[in-house]
Amino acid sequence: MKRGRFITLEGPEGAGKSTHLSLLAERLRAQGLTVLTTREPGGTRLGEAIRNLLQFDAAGESPVPRAELLLFLSSRAQLTERVIRPALARGEWVLSDRFCDSTFAYQGYGRGMDVAELQMLNAFATDGLMPDLTLLLDITQEESLRRVAQREGPADRFEQERATFHRKLAEGFRALAEKAPERIRRIASDGPQAMTAEAIWSAVAPLLQ
Numbered sequence: 374m375k376r377g378r379f380i381t382l383e384g385p386e387g388a389g390k391s392t393h394l395s396l397l398a399e400r401l402r403a404q405g406l407t408v409l410t411t412r413e414p415g416g417t418r419l420g421e422a423i424r425n426l427l428q429f430d431a432a433g434e435s436p437v438p439r440a441e442l443l444l445f446l447s448s449r450a451q452l453t454e455r456v457i458r459p460a461l462a463r464g465e466w467v468l469s470d471r472f473c474d475s476t477f478a479y480q481g482y483g484r485g486m487d488v489a490e491l492q493m494l495n496a497f498a499t500d501g502l503m504p505d506l507t508l509l510l511d512i513t514q515e516e517s518l519r520r521v522a523q524r525e526g527p528a529d530r531f532e533q534e535r536a537t538f539h540r541k542l543a544e545g546f547r548a549l550a551e552k553a554p555e556r557i558r559r560i561a562s563d564g565p566q567a568m569t570a571e572a573i574w575s576a577v578a579p580l581l582q
Contacts, residue, residue: 377407377461378580379502381472384510385543386532387520389562389569390470393510396570397577398468404581409460412470414448417455423448428529435530438484442491445476446498453499473499474507474549474557479531482545483538506580508573509550510562514540 380397382390391412398408414424423444425431436444449472460467473495481488512520517539521532550557558576562569 374462374464377463377465377467378505379457379461379467379469380577380580381469381474381504381507382510383471383474383478383507383546383557384562385512385514385517385539385546387517387524388510388512389520389566390510392566393508393562393570393573394468394470397573400574401466401468401577407463407465408468409456409465410468410470411452411456413452413472413475414445416448416452416469419451420448428531429527430530438480438486441484442476442480442486442494445480446494449473449476449495450498453502458502469504472504472507474509474546477549478542478545482541482548483534504556506577507553507557508576509546509557509559510569511543511547511559512561512563514543516563517543 382394382397384390394410398410401408413420414427415421422431427436427441427444427448452469457467457469473492476495477488477491480486481491514536518536521528524532547559550559560569560572560576
């Protein structure tokens with residue numbers, strides 16, 4: 374059986390990852406493909422418990438940066454082994470809302486950790502698994518903050534970070550895209566939703582051939 378494809382969607386807060394992941398999944402299913410969608414952190418029972426620890430301080434205290442990193446990697450290790458690799462082996466296409474590049478951007482560029490060290494730790498957590506394609510949804514910082522402010526419910530730990538942190542994130546994602554242009558496709562997502570969706574499809578369509 375032919376191995377499936379692994380596609381991740383990345384970007385700053387409010388970039389539209391969840392929306393465009395759903396739209397892309399529908400379009401791929403219309404092509405007759407079996408598609409599994411997931412998210413990070415999360416995607417497993419363990420991962421969802423870690424998500425609450427990371428985003429909403431469910432333990433009653435905020436994790437220090439190194440603990441934050443290790444929690445993300447723990448969630449990813451569980452998701453990779455229990456969900457992503459089995460689905461790919463079955464020939465399914467896997468779409469994930471965030472994966473390794475968020476670690477490189479948030480903990481690397483945002484928290485100031487060494488990106489090369491993060492890449493080694495990530496390789497251990499995933500046993501070397503990398504996406505076939507990463508779609509970087511890129512928006513201005515102003516649009517990112519505007520969209521986050523319009524969301525219902527309480528803001529999570531990362532949404533509450535200072536503007537300087539979010540600026541570093543955006544710069545980090547763009548730097549990652551420049552270093553890996555064969556894998557990471559940068560797509561403007563601050564315009565009309567339909568335009569962004571078509572740009573995403575143009576990047577994904579070659580994988581169908």
